Amino acid sequence: MNGPHDMGGMHNMGSIPIEEHEPVFHSEWEAKVFAISFATFANYFPVDETRQASELMPPGQYLSSRYYERWLYALELLMTKHNLVTQAEIEDRIAQMAQTDP
């Protein structure tokens, strides 16, 4: 698929962010997105579908997102596509949790 993910040879992406002694995950949410994705793509959809889903992210969003945000995008897309959860359930739960756990 032709999209922003096909980055080989693009110009102007800046300098390479080299981080000494980098942790495997930079925050708990990154670790959770990774683990949930790993657990679901082992059991509910193949990893290739996850990759393809992240390539469906609109270009503007793709280019301004963090790495694990793109994973989260793919995860949500596939969870809803495979009827594991609905978008409404996710939004309701967020609203609920925002109230109890501000």
Add this chain to the structure above:
Amino acid sequence: MSSHDPQPHADIALRVKAIESLLIEKGIVDPAALDAIIDAYEHKIGPHNGARIVAKAWVDPEFKQRLLMDGTSAIAELGLTGFSSEHMVVVENTPTVHNLIVCTLCSCYPWAILGLPPTWYKSFAYRSRAVIDPRGVLQEFGLEMPKSVEVRVWDSNADLRYLVLPERPQHTEGMTEDALAALVTRNAMIGTAQVSPPTFSNELADAEVAQ
């Protein structure tokens, strides 16, 4: 990566918590399994696996030959085959060839052998530039490649992952396989670094030069 910051971390963290709680409630994921996955990639799977492969290749010429001929099978001999490293090609650095690995499309990387990739490997800057300006990229990592050295860039994909077999540094004669493995860094196995000789040998070498 980008100067934009579209979603505050707190919003994403909440979103992920909400999804996690729904999936647990529905029995789709098991919280203990999530913890085990995180623990495995934080503490168990990492570049020390790749370093074992490199050190063995340095001390065992027959293994090295098998590794370069058929990386997948040779790595399986060491029991290091795993998720995202099912098909492996190992490329050897020599005095005249330097190899560099990238995944321009995403972040394909031999997880079972090197762990999860560092941020720079996943960055747009590295993905875009490694294939068009590899020498410039290496300079950013502090590696100045002489013109006489050919730089080969390997673009990984979903089905095929690469590992660089770095050059064995000087002053390592007689070192054990374990001691050699301890010298091998993650970046050296991606091609953005070379393996440095052990520090005590550096001092020895300096002393020799001084004499």
